[in-house]
Structures are given as C-alpha cells and as structure tokens.
Amino acid sequence: MSHSTISTRHERPVRKRRSALWRDLSRDRWIYILLLPGIAYFILFKYIPMGGVLIAFQDYNAFSGFGGSEWVGFKHFERLFAEPSFYRLLRNTLMLSLYNLVLGFPAPIILALMLNELRMKWLKRSIQTMIYVPHFMSWVVVVTMFFVLFESYDGLFQSWIASLGLDKFTIMMNADWFRPMYILQVLWRDSGWGTVIYLAALAGISPELYEASRMDGASRLRQIWHITLPGIRSTIVILFILKLSDVLDLSFEHIFLLLNAVNRDVADVFDTYVYRVGLLQGQMSYSTAVGLFKGLVGLVLVSFANWFSKKFGEEGIF
Amino acid sequence: MEKQGEMVIWKRILGVGLALALVLSGCSGGGNEGNAGSNAGNTGSGGQAGGPVTITMMNTYHSETAPKDDGAIMQAMEDITQVELDMTWVPNNVYGEKLSVTLASGELPQVILADPLSPSIVTGIESGMFWELDPYLSEFPNLQTFNPIAVENSQYKGKTYGIIRPRAVARGGVVIRGDWMENLDMELPTTDEEVYDLMVAFATQDPDGNGQDDTYGLMSYDGFSRDIMAWFGAPNIWKVEDGRFIRDVETPEYMDGLRFVKRLYDEGLINPNFAIEDRNVSRKGLYTGKVGITVEAFDAVVPFYYSKASEFGGSFDFTVAAPINGRSYGGQGYLSAFLMPKSAVKTEEDLRAILRFFDAQRSSEGTEQFKQLLLDNAAKPEAEQFNIDDLRQFLVNDVLVYPIGDSETDRMIRDRMEANNAVAVGNPAFKYISPTYVERGGELDTILDDAAIQFVLGQIDEDGFQAAVQAWKKAGGSQVAEELAALHEE
Amino acid sequence: MIRSSLWSRAFDGVNVALLLMFSLGTVLPFIHVIASSFASERLVAETDFLLFPTEFSLKAYQYIFSSDALPRSMGVSVFVTVAGTALNLFMTSLMAYSLSRRTIRFRAPIMFLVVFTMIFQGGLIPDYLVVKELGLLDSYWALMLPRAILPFYLIILINFFKQLPDGLEESARIDGCGDLRLLFRIVLPLSLPALATLTLFYAVMHWNTYMHAILYINDMDKWPIQVLLRQIVLISQAGFVEQGSVEGEASIPPDTVRMAVITVATFPILLVYPFLQKYFASGILLGSVKG
Structure with missing residues (x-):
C-alpha cells in the first residue's frame, strides 16, 4: 500500500517535499514502529501527569481537585521572589550546584581514568567494586556515621584533636565548613558510582589505538590525553548537559540532615525551604511553583549548554 | 494471572483520553x-x-x-x-x-x-x-x-x-538516675537551682564511683527541651494578656530560661553537641551511664531507658522529679x-x-x-x-494514657503525671488557626529556634536574640499574634 | 625507552596507591556496618567505629529473621528488580535504537521533549492519578510501568548506539537486514557494556523503590525491602518524626538490628556489579569491528 502511495506522489512535482518525507517514513517504517512504545510511555506517564504543574498557578487543595481549585495566576511566584530569604536560597543553591559541577562532576571521570590505567584485571575489578559501595548507604546512615566519627565528643577525631592538646574542632556546627563537608561527603558517596558509566564508555575504545601510540613512544599521560579522553568525550559532554538539567535539585535528605541553627545561612537551599514552608504546611501550589522555577533555570542552562556543544562540533542532545 | 493483568492494562492504556480528561479537568x-x-x-x-x-x-x-x-x-x-x-x-x-x-x-x-x-x-x-x-x-x-x-x-x-x-496532657519532666542521686546523698530537685546543683554534682562528683571524670549533667538532643522554659514561668508558646497574644520569646521569663540553658552549656554540664545530635546517639549516654539527667516525655522514656539499660546489664534506677518550681507545660491532650x-x-x-x-x-x-x-x-x-x-x-x-501496671515505677510515673496535669499551662493558640502561621509558620519558628540555639552557643548575645525576635515579628510574627487575638475575641 | 618505562612504573605505583587509599576509605564504613551487625549490642554502643566484632552475636539476625517480613519483602524486591529491569531494557533499547538512527526524522524535537520530562515533572498526585486510572494500583505493574524508561538512561544508550561504526548499518542493509534484525542481531550484541551499565542502573533504581511502593500499593505483603529498611533506619531519627509527637519510643530498634537490616538489604544489589563486570570487557569486540 505504501508503495503505491509513493509512486503516485512521485508523479506530482508540487508535492515533492512531502513525497520525500513519505518515502523516508516508509523506508524506515520499522524505526518509527519501534519508537511507538516509547512515545506512548512518555505521553502516558510523563506528559499527562505534567498537567499537574499547573497547580503552581492555583490555590490547590485536594478536595476541590485540579478542576475546582481557584486560579491565582502568578501569586505563588510573586511570593517566592518577594521572600526575604529568596536571595540567600538562590545563592546557597547555586553555590552547592557549582561545587557539584566543578568538583563532583569531574571526580568520576578522573577515577575512571585512573582505573583504566590499572593493568591487573583483578585489582581493577576489586577496586571498582569497593568504591561503588557507599552509594548504597542512605544519607541518614552516612551522616550519622560522619557525626559519630568526627563530631561526637569522645569520638575518634575529637579524641585525636584533644590528644594534640587542641580544643574541640567542630565541623558540623561551623558555617565555613559546611560546603567543603557537603561536597566531601558527596564525593565519597557517589564518585565511585559515577565511574560505572565512564568505564562502559572506555570499554569501547579500540586497544589498537593504544598499541599504535605506544609504538610511537607516547607517554602514559599523552595516551590518556590523546586517546582515552577523546574516546569518552561525547559521553562527558552529554552527561554534563544532563547534569545541568537538575543542577538546582540537590539531594534534599542529605542537606536536611546537615542543616542546623548555625549553618543555615549557607546551608538553606530551595529544597529545604520548600520542605519547611510547603510540605509541612500542605502548600502544594507553592511547592510546585518553586519546583517550576528551578525547572526553568535548568531548562535555560540545558538549552544553552546544548547549543554551545553543537557550536563546538559536538552533537549535543537535541 | 499475569497475562490477564497485562490485557487489562493495555485495554486501560487505550483509555488514555479518559485519564487525560480526569487529570486535567479534575472531575x-x-x-x-x-x-x-x-x-x-x-x-x-x-x-x-x-x-x-x-x-x-x-x-x-x-x-x-x-x-x-x-x-x-x-x-x-x-x-x-x-x-x-x-x-x-x-x-x-x-x-x-x-x-x-x-x-x-x-x-x-x-x-x-x-x-x-x-x-x-x-x-x-x-x-x-x-x-x-x-x-x-x-x-x-x-x-x-x-x-x-x-x-x-x-x-x-x-x-x-x-x-x-x-x-497525656503534661508529660515533660526531669528524669534522673536515682542511684546516682543516692550515691551523692542528694534529694529530688524541686527548683531550677536544685536541678542545676544536681547537674553540677553529676558532672563533677563522680556519681558512678568509678574514680573517673567521665560523667556529665544533662542529656539533650536536637536543641533543648522547651519544658525548661516552663520552670521559669515562660508562657507555653503563647499567652493572652489584655486580649493581646504574646509569644514566649517576648517575655523576660523566657530569657531567664534561655540564660539558664546557656549557663549549662558554658559550664559543660550538657552534651556539647546538643544542638545537632541525633536522639539515638544522645540517648546512648543515658543508658550507658555517662549522664544522669534528661528532660523528656517521662511516661514514654522511663520504660524505654529501663529496657535499654537492662539490655546492657545495668541495674539502673530512674526517677522523675515533681514539676520544677511547681510549673509545667500542657500539650494538646x-x-x-x-x-x-x-x-x-x-x-x-x-x-x-x-x-x-x-x-x-x-x-x-x-x-x-x-x-x-x-x-x-x-x-x-x-x-x-x-x-x-x-x-x-x-x-x-x-x-x-497512664501506665496501667502496679509496679513502683508505674505508680511513680502516674503520680508525677497527675502532679504535672494539675499545674500544666496550656497554649491558648492550640485551637486557633492563623492564616499567616499556616503560610509562614515553618519559616517563623525557624527564626526563633535558630536564634535560641545561637544564643546558647554564644554566637549571638541578648541584643542579637532580641534582633531575631524583631526579625520574627517583621517576617509575620506580629501578624500571627494579631490574627490569633482576633480569633480569640470571637 | 628505559626512562619511559621507569616513568610508567612510577605512574602505576602512585595510581595504585591512590586508588587503594580511596577504596579503603569507601569500604571501611561498610565493614563497620557488617561488623556491627554481628556484634553484641553493648559493644556497638561502646565502640565508635567497630571494625571487628570481638563480642560476636547473631541476635540481630535472629531477630530480623524471626518474622517473615524480611524474607518476603526481599522476595518482592528481587522479583520487581528482575522483571522491572527486563522491561526497562526492552523499552529503552527499542526507543534508543530508533532515535540513534541517522535517517530518523524529527529527532531533535523528540529528544527535546524527552529532556523536557527530566526537568518538569507533574508530581506525586498526578502520577498517582494516572496509575490509578490505568488500574495499576496494588499490582507490581505500578512499580514497573511508570518507570519503564528513564530519560537519562535513554539518552545514554542513544549516545552509545550512535558511536557504533556507521559502516555497520550500511553493510547490514546491503545484506538485506531489516531494522529488527539489525537491532537484535548486531546493535544489541555489540553494545553489551552499555547494556550492562543500564542493567545495573535500572536494577539499583528498582531495588531502591520506596515511595512508589507505599503510594501505589496498599497490600503490605507486596512491599519491597526498602520500606522495611527505611522504617527501621528512620524510626530513631527524631528529625523526621511528626513534630511534637513522642510516639514510637517503644519501637526504636537496637543499632545492631539496624545494621543487620542494612547489611541484608544491601548485599544482593552489591553483588550485581561484580557479576556484570565481565561484560565491560566485551568492548574489545567493538573495537575490532571499528578498526
């Protein structure tokens, strides 16, 4: 059937472009058929529920539902921007995101490169397995353990400090230490986990390339620079763009557990703020508005990064 | 079974339009x-x-x-x-x-x-x-x-x-290691000064008799217990005076209480991490014999500490003081x-x-x-x-609500709960809903809670604390008070 | 030559030393968890960072296995993880294959719409309503279908597929190979490292299923292990307890029990990776094709 359609269209030059489209669609029909389940999934489970973000423009309450709740326009956004702590929340969120991007993002890459240089396979595998273990500990466990080790008055670290004749040195109740402590815990917990994807990408690099360069007498660092890194470049670019999409979404549980009266000035972020004012008080619409704002920032960043990477010869995502 | 389920699901998926209509139009x-x-x-x-x-x-x-x-x-x-x-x-x-x-x-x-x-x-x-x-x-x-x-x-x-x-309406009380008290030949405290003296004694006079300076006075976690403020006569969050609602932090009695806690902290009578310590970690001090006093909901924690202590092979004795200075707070009930x-x-x-x-x-x-x-x-x-x-x-x-057993501990707890009930001061705002508090309550409470802890830690002085109170008023505290007063009048 | 190999050896030495230090730092806390789970409660309370249970005790394990809650929810987790991951791999591969073909039209807008869902989500309630309207409530499907494709992993897989050599497709076409055969006979077998990665990611996602289970499933017999794990870990966490309530004192489990549950609930998923590791080496095959 599709064949006949194509031939008839071919006879009419006016419809040339359309017929080209039809020809492509027909030739690649299996590609599109394979795409259908995925499209259906995204419509059903992503785009239909996405209507829910509209409650950011309502005074939503569960009893009236989406249809019955009152529409209030940009009221919740105005409130967010007028919030005295808005600037502080934005600054803190951006700072932690920056730490995540500058330190948290490259760490798995460096680790993966280091692992890639290991020659003994068993050692490589054992280390891989060990460094991804912390990812499976919930933040509650991580933070509690950190507290007991470093903060607890007769704990290891404090006893050691005391044996040196120094005063108690607090990490968790010191605003200056909050960001370094936060990122160290993130690095400890998640950089091993992050290597998995890069190791998979590294597996795709042809060993012959290394052999050839070894023949040329290239040093190990040169090999890393000229072969290994280019081999995973597109993975790095894509992960970076994706990372920007949720750059303002910080791990709520982690920060919530570290947050206290002393470090709130630097540790309070949008997510903890929303928890305090929104979820505890049942202000769905306001929380959604804050989420929408964070999303818009993410969208702008992703679009920019995507455009930028295309400009520099990478494929980008879309 | 699975197959059938799958069929049903795909049939349902065909009804996407219905779901869409329901979600979006909210019928x-x-x-x-x-x-x-x-x-x-x-x-x-x-x-x-x-x-x-x-x-x-x-x-x-x-x-x-x-x-x-x-x-x-x-x-x-x-x-x-x-x-x-x-x-x-x-x-x-x-x-x-x-x-x-x-x-x-x-x-x-x-x-x-x-x-x-x-x-x-x-x-x-x-x-x-x-x-x-x-x-x-x-x-x-x-x-x-x-x-x-x-x-x-x-x-x-x-x-x-x-x-x-x-x-129970009033459950907050001072829980004390009775055997330590006996070791040091001291009495159950009835005033804040006596509680203080007992804490000093527990911290300095080796109440467990092990010859080491390894005990301290008061165990506290996630900040400190508000019940301490009751001893000094501070209102239970709000009080009504001439039809106006006054928040506890605005009263001199509250400041007395805050100074008391600060004194405990400054003199090392309280666990130094009280502001951030998790209750599970702090409480260990109590049943492993490092600290002898806690201010908590005693009807709940006394049995808890007994059972924990017995797991550790300790034969401790916990007792509860009568309401300190004859005052205590009441909850919602x-x-x-x-x-x-x-x-x-x-x-x-x-x-x-x-x-x-x-x-x-x-x-x-x-x-x-x-x-x-x-x-x-x-x-x-x-x-x-x-x-x-x-x-x-x-x-x-x-x-x-009350322990039903007939053991000595159960009777002691019942007695104390009744004593607490008799003097409990309630919060007049329990039954009112202030719209501003609904919207900003989380933020407002945080301003005051943070300031109290910063004061105890010595990061801000009394002027700093008063500044925080003013900030709280400006951020909506005054408005909450007015709304409550209006509701109260009705 | 000699100089370069000396250099090379020094490089290796430093590299290995650094990696060993880091892996020690990551694995010691987990050893602490395991050791604590096998120790007496007294020892755990008195030692800050227990690494070896000098007072050995199986009490915690006897306790957690005394009811059928743990084995049953482990069974649920294993089932949901295996079945869910299989569904994920199938759905994600199909879509990723299509979107990785160079001749496909409308790729950019579709990709944008995919990325868009990573940034904006409807939230708990709309998700719940969709699951409810589809009649999935109280079935395991509710834990699998709504997460059949994760955009993030989809994009990663597309990226991997795109890196397969171009010649592959053409030569397959000349051999008269259709898209279906191309996908299942050539593309997927050549992408084992990527599929192994995705298997791991999806398996971990399912293993950590928590909120969905509680929201979508009322029948407690169908709850996965994380519900039990988080309940036990969080009971003692005052910060998460309803404000002003002093409920639950009688329920706080000993530390040893918490550690035992963490150990039991973490071990199965930890084992997935070493098992998958052998597929990460199969890129060699890919390399030879490319060369």
Whole structure:
C-alpha cells in the first residue's frame, strides 16, 4: 500500500517535499514502529501527569481537585521572589550546584581514568567494586556515621584533636565548613558510582589505538590525553548537559540532615525551604511553583549548554 | 494471572483520553461518586444484625512492620469492638504523602487519621467533606468522656469533626538516675537551682564511683527541651494578656530560661553537641551511664531507658522529679483524630456504625478488656509481646494514657503525671488557626529556634536574640499574634 | 625507552596507591556496618567505629529473621528488580535504537521533549492519578510501568548506539537486514557494556523503590525491602518524626538490628556489579569491528 502511495506522489512535482518525507517514513517504517512504545510511555506517564504543574498557578487543595481549585495566576511566584530569604536560597543553591559541577562532576571521570590505567584485571575489578559501595548507604546512615566519627565528643577525631592538646574542632556546627563537608561527603558517596558509566564508555575504545601510540613512544599521560579522553568525550559532554538539567535539585535528605541553627545561612537551599514552608504546611501550589522555577533555570542552562556543544562540533542532545 | 493483568492494562492504556480528561479537568467530584459508591458497599449492612460491620481505615505505624490482620492486636481490637477492620497501614514518615494522594484520588477509606486542624483537612472541613459529629455524639455516652481540654483543642470553630486519640496532657519532666542521686546523698530537685546543683554534682562528683571524670549533667538532643522554659514561668508558646497574644520569646521569663540553658552549656554540664545530635546517639549516654539527667516525655522514656539499660546489664534506677518550681507545660491532650469523609461514609447509619466502634473501645467493658490485654502482654516474655505503639495508633481508649501496671515505677510515673496535669499551662493558640502561621509558620519558628540555639552557643548575645525576635515579628510574627487575638475575641 | 618505562612504573605505583587509599576509605564504613551487625549490642554502643566484632552475636539476625517480613519483602524486591529491569531494557533499547538512527526524522524535537520530562515533572498526585486510572494500583505493574524508561538512561544508550561504526548499518542493509534484525542481531550484541551499565542502573533504581511502593500499593505483603529498611533506619531519627509527637519510643530498634537490616538489604544489589563486570570487557569486540 505504501508503495503505491509513493509512486503516485512521485508523479506530482508540487508535492515533492512531502513525497520525500513519505518515502523516508516508509523506508524506515520499522524505526518509527519501534519508537511507538516509547512515545506512548512518555505521553502516558510523563506528559499527562505534567498537567499537574499547573497547580503552581492555583490555590490547590485536594478536595476541590485540579478542576475546582481557584486560579491565582502568578501569586505563588510573586511570593517566592518577594521572600526575604529568596536571595540567600538562590545563592546557597547555586553555590552547592557549582561545587557539584566543578568538583563532583569531574571526580568520576578522573577515577575512571585512573582505573583504566590499572593493568591487573583483578585489582581493577576489586577496586571498582569497593568504591561503588557507599552509594548504597542512605544519607541518614552516612551522616550519622560522619557525626559519630568526627563530631561526637569522645569520638575518634575529637579524641585525636584533644590528644594534640587542641580544643574541640567542630565541623558540623561551623558555617565555613559546611560546603567543603557537603561536597566531601558527596564525593565519597557517589564518585565511585559515577565511574560505572565512564568505564562502559572506555570499554569501547579500540586497544589498537593504544598499541599504535605506544609504538610511537607516547607517554602514559599523552595516551590518556590523546586517546582515552577523546574516546569518552561525547559521553562527558552529554552527561554534563544532563547534569545541568537538575543542577538546582540537590539531594534534599542529605542537606536536611546537615542543616542546623548555625549553618543555615549557607546551608538553606530551595529544597529545604520548600520542605519547611510547603510540605509541612500542605502548600502544594507553592511547592510546585518553586519546583517550576528551578525547572526553568535548568531548562535555560540545558538549552544553552546544548547549543554551545553543537557550536563546538559536538552533537549535543537535541 | 499475569497475562490477564497485562490485557487489562493495555485495554486501560487505550483509555488514555479518559485519564487525560480526569487529570486535567479534575472531575474528581464525578470520579469520586463512582468510587465512593463501590466503597459504600462495605458498610451496606451498616450496623444491622447479621455479621459484624466492616470499617475501612487508614492509619500509621511507628514500629518496624505494621500489625498483621491475624496478629494479637488486630484480633483483640476486633473482638472487643465486634467489627471487622480493613486497615491501610502507612509508615509514619510518609503518612503525609500517602494522605495527600489519597485525598486527591477521592477514594477515601471510611476513617482517616489526620490532624483535624492541619491546613489541608481544614479546607476539607470547610467544603463539607467530613461529617460533623456533634449531632450524633449524644447517642454515644462513652464518646462524651474524653478530656474536655483535649476535645476543645481539637475542635474547629467550636465543632467536633474528629474522634481524638487521647494522650497525656503534661508529660515533660526531669528524669534522673536515682542511684546516682543516692550515691551523692542528694534529694529530688524541686527548683531550677536544685536541678542545676544536681547537674553540677553529676558532672563533677563522680556519681558512678568509678574514680573517673567521665560523667556529665544533662542529656539533650536536637536543641533543648522547651519544658525548661516552663520552670521559669515562660508562657507555653503563647499567652493572652489584655486580649493581646504574646509569644514566649517576648517575655523576660523566657530569657531567664534561655540564660539558664546557656549557663549549662558554658559550664559543660550538657552534651556539647546538643544542638545537632541525633536522639539515638544522645540517648546512648543515658543508658550507658555517662549522664544522669534528661528532660523528656517521662511516661514514654522511663520504660524505654529501663529496657535499654537492662539490655546492657545495668541495674539502673530512674526517677522523675515533681514539676520544677511547681510549673509545667500542657500539650494538646491528643495526637491526631479520626475523621469520617462523607464520600465514603454515605449515610447516618454508616456513621453511627463507625461511632459505635469508637464507643465500644471506650465502654467500661472495653476498658477492662484492653487493660487485661495489656497486663497479659506485659507478663509475656519480651520476644512474644506485641508492640504497644501499634495499639496506640488506633486506640481511643484512655487506657494507654497512664501506665496501667502496679509496679513502683508505674505508680511513680502516674503520680508525677497527675502532679504535672494539675499545674500544666496550656497554649491558648492550640485551637486557633492563623492564616499567616499556616503560610509562614515553618519559616517563623525557624527564626526563633535558630536564634535560641545561637544564643546558647554564644554566637549571638541578648541584643542579637532580641534582633531575631524583631526579625520574627517583621517576617509575620506580629501578624500571627494579631490574627490569633482576633480569633480569640470571637 | 628505559626512562619511559621507569616513568610508567612510577605512574602505576602512585595510581595504585591512590586508588587503594580511596577504596579503603569507601569500604571501611561498610565493614563497620557488617561488623556491627554481628556484634553484641553493648559493644556497638561502646565502640565508635567497630571494625571487628570481638563480642560476636547473631541476635540481630535472629531477630530480623524471626518474622517473615524480611524474607518476603526481599522476595518482592528481587522479583520487581528482575522483571522491572527486563522491561526497562526492552523499552529503552527499542526507543534508543530508533532515535540513534541517522535517517530518523524529527529527532531533535523528540529528544527535546524527552529532556523536557527530566526537568518538569507533574508530581506525586498526578502520577498517582494516572496509575490509578490505568488500574495499576496494588499490582507490581505500578512499580514497573511508570518507570519503564528513564530519560537519562535513554539518552545514554542513544549516545552509545550512535558511536557504533556507521559502516555497520550500511553493510547490514546491503545484506538485506531489516531494522529488527539489525537491532537484535548486531546493535544489541555489540553494545553489551552499555547494556550492562543500564542493567545495573535500572536494577539499583528498582531495588531502591520506596515511595512508589507505599503510594501505589496498599497490600503490605507486596512491599519491597526498602520500606522495611527505611522504617527501621528512620524510626530513631527524631528529625523526621511528626513534630511534637513522642510516639514510637517503644519501637526504636537496637543499632545492631539496624545494621543487620542494612547489611541484608544491601548485599544482593552489591553483588550485581561484580557479576556484570565481565561484560565491560566485551568492548574489545567493538573495537575490532571499528578498526
């Protein structure tokens, strides 16, 4: 059937472009058929529920539902921007995101490169397995353990400090230490986990390339620079763009557990703020508005990064 | 089975349009009717002869796993009240999320557990989603015997919408290692100075007699207990003076209390990490013999510390001081209530059947049976006991408010609770809902809580604290006070 | 030559030393968890960072296995993880294959719409309503279908597929190979490292299923292990407890029990990776094709 359609269209030059489209669609029909389940999934489970973000423009309450709740326009956004702590929340969120991007993002890459240089396979595998273990500990466990080790008055670290004749040195109740402590815990917990994807990408690099360069007498660092890194470049670019999409979404549980009266000035972020004012008080619409704002920032960043990477010869995502 | 399920699913997926319409246009009203209809089938026999009534209920659990349908607690509850219970148990830390999706879905169980004055429930009350109970309560004598203070605290605009879960009104007290006190030949403290002296003694005079300087005075976690402020006569969060609402932090009495805590911190009598320490970590100090005093809900923690200490092979002795300076704070007297949504409880008959269930729990036979159940349970070896916390979740009988046992500890706790009740100062704002507080309460409380801790730690001085109070007023504190005063006048 | 190999050896030495230090730092806390789970409660309370249970005790394990809650929820988790991951791999591969073909039209807008869902989500309630309207409530499907494709992993897989050599497709076409055969006979077998990665990611996602289970499933017998794990870990966490309530004192489990549950609930998923590791080496095959 599709064949006949194509031939008839071919006879009419006016419809040339359309017929080209039809020809492509027909030739690649299996590609599109394979795409259908995925499209259906995204419509059903992503785009239909996405209507829910509209409650950011309502005074939503569960009893009236989406249809019955009152529409209030940009009221919740105005409130967010007028919030005295808005600037502080934005600054803190951006700072932690920056730490995540500058330190948290490259760490798995460096680790993966280091692992890639290991020659003994068993050692490589054992280390891989060990460094991804912390990812499976919930933040509650991580933070509690950190507290007991470093903060607890007769704990290891404090006893050691005391044996040196120094005063108690607090990490968790010191605003200056909050960001370094936060990122160290993130690095400890998640950089091993992050290597998995890069190791998979590294597996795709042809060993012959290394052999050839070894023949040329290239040093190990040169090999890393000229072969290994280019081999995973597109993975790095894509992960970076994706990372920007949720750059303002910080791990709520982690920060919530570290947050206290002393470090709130630097540790309070949008997510903890929303928890305090929104979820505890049942202000769905306001929380959604804050989420929408964070999303818009993410969208702008992703679009920019995507455009930028295309400009520099990478494929980008879309 | 699986196959069939799959078929159904794909059929449903074809009905995407329907889902879309429902989600976007929110005909939740229309949707509800149908769903509620099928629910109502459960109560069709509502209270009539011919088999026990089935009641569907959503509730929360604090223990590791929820009570089983055929477990001791459920069996006893169904026996005593003569109903079938169809429970939806939800872990306590995600109950809020589950409640909000359940409310949104419109498929409510007949009985839901909720704070009757929480913002989302109040919206429901105002739009007539829940049964008002006052017209029916007269038919149920046992539902009229709740502590009137607690009932009043749970009412919305003077009307009853929920059957409350009773809790002791005044539970905060000073729990002390009695054996340490005896070792040092000291008496139970009655004033703040005596509490202070006892803490100093515990910290410096080697109360455990091990020859080492390894003990301290007061255990505290996540900040410090507000009950300490009561000793100095500070109001219970709010007080009413000449029709105005005054927040505790604005009073000189509160500052006295704050200075007292600061003194404890400065002199090293309190665990130095009190501001951030997790309760689980802090409490270890108490049952491993490093600290001898805590200010907590003593009816709950004394049994807890005893059982922990015995696991560690310690034969400790815990005792509770009478209200310090003769003062103490009172709580709401209840923790959440059971509300009946009209969409699931269709008729008055159905409602009566549910009220009968709660009434039966509180009847004198019911009380006797629950008492017996608890005594039998306590007599069993620990591994076979059920968890009292589980029973507490759906019990509206007062039997768990006070310890029921006859041991010396139980009697001591009962005595102290009564002494506390007698002097307890309530919070006049419990029963009012200030719109500003609903919107900004989290932020407002945080300003004050942070300032108090920063003051104790010495990061800000009294001027700094007063500045925080002013910031709180500006951020909405004053407005909350005005709104409360207006509500109070009504 | 000699100089360069000396250099090379020094490089190796430093590299190995650094990696060993880091892996020690990551694995010690887990050893602490395991050791604590096998120790007496007294020892755990008195030692800050227990690494070896000098007072050995199996009490915690006896306790957690005394009811059927743990084995049953482990069974649920294993089932959901295996079945869910299989569904994920199938759905994600199909879509990723299509979107990785160079001749496909509208790729950019579709990709944008995919990325868009990573940034904006409807939230708990709309998700719940969709699951409810589809009649998935109280079935395991509710834990699998709504997460059949994760956009993030989809994009990663597309990226991997795109890196397969171009010649592959053409030569397959000349051989008269259709898209279906191309996908299942050539593309997927050549992408084992990527599929192994995705298997791991999806398996971990399913293993950590928590909130969905509680929201979508009322029948407690169908709850996965994380519900039990988090309940036990969080009971003692005052910060998460309902404000002003002093409920649950009688329920706080000993530390040893918490550690035992963490150990039991973490071990199965930890084992997935070492098992998958052998597929990470199969890129060699890919390399030879490319060369």
